[in-house]
Amino acid sequence: MAEAQQASSFTAQVNRDAVARYAMQDREDFADVDRGFLAGFPDQLFSDEGELLRDAHMLDYIADDTPAPDSVNPSLWRQSQLIKREGLYKVVDGLYQVRLSANITIVDAPEGLVVIDFGTDVGLAKAGLELFRRELGNDKPVVAAIYTHTHFDHYGGVKGIVDEADVASGKVPIIAPGTIASFNKYAIGENVITGNAMSRRMAYTFGLLLPHCDCGVVTGGIGSEDDGFRTRFSYIAPTDPITRTGEKRTLGGWEFEFLYAPDTEAPEEMHIWIPAIKALTCAENANHTMHNIQTIRGARTRDARNFARYLDETLVRWGAEVQVHYGPHTWPVWGNETVTEFLASQRDLYKYIHDQSLRLANQGLTPLEAAEIVELPDAIGQKWFNRYYHGGLHHNVRAVFHKELGFWDGDPASIMPLLPQDDARRHVGLIGRDRILQEGRDAIGTGDYRWAVQVLHHLVFADPADAEAKNLQADAYEQLGYQAEVPQYRAIFLTAAQELRDGVRAKSVVHTDNLDTILAMPIELLFDFIGVHVIGKAAAEVEVRLNLGFTGPGSPEGEGGEPWTMWVRHGVLNARPGHAADAQLTVTGPKAAMAALLLDPAHAAAVIAKYGLTVDGDPSVWESLASVMDVFDPEFNIVTP
CATH class of the missing domain: 3.60.15.30 (Metallo-beta-lactamase domain)
Structure with missing residues (x-):
């Protein structure tokens, strides 16, 4: 892991000068x-x-x-x-x-x-x-x-x-x-x-x-x-x-x-x-x-x-x-x-x-x-x-x-901007790598770190393998972090520098979507959570219709539990209370098991066996559902494309 750089003379002076802005007394x-x-x-x-x-x-x-x-x-x-x-x-x-x-x-x-x-x-x-x-x-x-x-x-x-x-x-x-x-x-x-x-x-x-x-x-x-x-x-x-x-x-x-x-x-x-x-x-x-x-x-x-x-x-x-x-x-x-x-x-x-x-x-x-x-x-x-x-x-x-006023900043050029990597490649093609790299060095040499970050961004996004550009941009981010009063700005800049130098660290630090919160979700929200996993383009060619019965605390009395129907059609997952007459498959069980089943249908057989779920209908539905469910990467890139 690369070591952090010390504060530059420019950063040290910025932080010394900042004292005068505050009521230190x-x-x-x-x-x-x-x-x-x-x-x-x-x-x-x-x-x-x-x-x-x-x-x-x-x-x-x-x-x-x-x-x-x-x-x-x-x-x-x-x-x-x-x-x-x-x-x-x-x-x-x-x-x-x-x-x-x-x-x-x-x-x-x-x-x-x-x-x-x-x-x-x-x-x-x-x-x-x-x-x-x-x-x-x-x-x-x-x-x-x-x-x-x-x-x-x-x-x-x-x-x-x-x-x-x-x-x-x-x-x-x-x-x-x-x-x-x-x-x-x-x-x-x-x-x-x-x-x-x-x-x-x-x-x-x-x-x-x-x-x-x-x-x-x-x-x-x-x-x-x-x-x-x-x-x-x-x-x-x-x-x-x-x-x-x-x-x-x-x-x-x-x-x-x-x-x-x-x-x-x-x-x-x-x-x-x-x-x-x-x-x-x-x-x-x-x-x-x-x-x-x-x-x-x-x-x-x-x-x-x-x-x-x-x-x-x-x-x-x-x-x-x-x-x-x-x-x-x-x-x-x-x-x-x-x-x-x-x-x-x-x-x-x-x-x-x-x-x-x-x-x-x-x-x-x-x-x-x-x-x-x-x-x-x-x-x-x-x-x-x-x-x-x-x-x-x-x-x-x-x-x-x-x-x-919404997301648009009022500049027509920002309505449909190029993707950052496309914009970067065109800038590099127009200006040239050597010229941009030198401009970044010059900006860092004069303490102009905001400009250094922006100009070097073109090189990093045009070619994420350009180690020289990434290390230079990391140096600029780091100094901006040292100068920041806002702790989130500091953390973002310093983490960006770390990621540029060492790559994405495969380390799970905190997950807000943990099991306890998933299980506490109202059933309607559980379907919303499952819905954002659906790969729309793939699901446009698939049709799935499920009847679900949620048993356990809070569910209606009776063997069928709380009845819901869920369907995937035209690339969209929808759900509503009650059962549908044309469902391809019906499954009943406790909420924890149902959540595991719907979020990981590729392993449906194992989940059904583990929890002893009641299933009636066409088991090929799980294969169809699994083919359109996305898996999220918890360590996706931030500082590179």
Whole structure:
């Protein structure tokens, strides 16, 4: 594996000059981040199966009170010094947080524990609750669970804390925003339907393939990432939906009030007010960072105006009373004046991005042109909690365009552009390899790394075997990574450099489309997932008609289970409830077996035998179905064609 290069003199100067742009004299966060600390985790945490879940020493190179090295933007280094702190914290009486890459909030109500969000991993969530019980001697039962929104790092650890049988029996409700169907659709659908692509992109955006060092990953900005994303997701569907603002629940003897905030940081999201302790969370609509209007890993584009709208509504409802704001990432904010200033500033941040982006759109600028122009006023941009530790101003401006105006940037040349490799070959043929290579060298020699990346891109895409061009482009990407304040930009650039030098690393790091989430999918979504595997051109010549009976929990009583029919015709897979009279084959069995069968029909005989499925009809259907089902490559190319 090729070694990383050191920061160039140009990069070192860029990072030294950046210090002047930031409020480095403001050290209040360093006091707040340690406030209420009760206990840390062991240096290493292991699962019950002996798997290493977390190694605290992975971040030892991010030393407290040490200036940023030349290879790290000073703002990102400062945030990483803060975010690496983990453990159990008391927020206020009755409210505690287990801080890891994502926070687990435990409300110690008079009659039991209410847990808000669960992190990414079953083992880490279990360890977090054990730490709480051990340190506080608290053996109260968990009486309710709350998901603030639909992202996997907030529900993934739920089975480490909540017994699924207690949920099924009604003993422990799971409260979540939106209807149950809607929450399932977005929580499961977003992470599974595009799960292969999202997982690969996550490896880039969160630096999951990079070494932990000052030339590699330096936290994810809102999470330490010292678990290396060794995650085992779980999922239990909500049982108690919040669909309107002002709804209240009495949980553990305390009242909880909710503000429904859909189409913000997640498609389904909500804010939570606990009047007994005057504690508020706005979920990920308010954080110690600018958030994404469009996540680079891949997700639905968000509405920046809604961020601002719901934050302002929160201030109206509870601003006069709130004494603490706790979030699902980073550390709390204490004191009424400080909290209200924080929420108002975050409100103004998203409103500014929204309004200025669309002002420039109405002037006829393209998204990229606008992104190069929009700057935050000092009153907003000098606040540390508005800096770019999860979202970046540059791509957020472009995201507002995409949300409101669609994919086209307004330039006719971009409606039907050539494929990147075709465009690259033509440029190389026109200009010549030697001239482009020299231009790339000259740009790197003067610290013009953005231009170097772009001009060398032609050579890399025209001939992915051109090692000299790839190594030069890697050098340029690397320096851009070292200069980036946005941790995702840093991770993308450094991972691109790594892949150019060493090739695609066949290493599975995280998969959002894991078995637990697939099994939790409503049957309709399961068919959507199967449908995106169909190779349209091949399926245009095939006709398949299946009757399916899903047995097991939630299915109707009777031998036939829940009846569905699925068919492939004209290159499209469709499904609907009920059985069809003209089906070629009928199969009945539990959902797990049916999912395995439909996703891997080439091994239908083995699956049928393993699960003892009931099958009646023409078995050649499996061969026809297998001939049109695609298999996704989890390590597809990103930085080369």
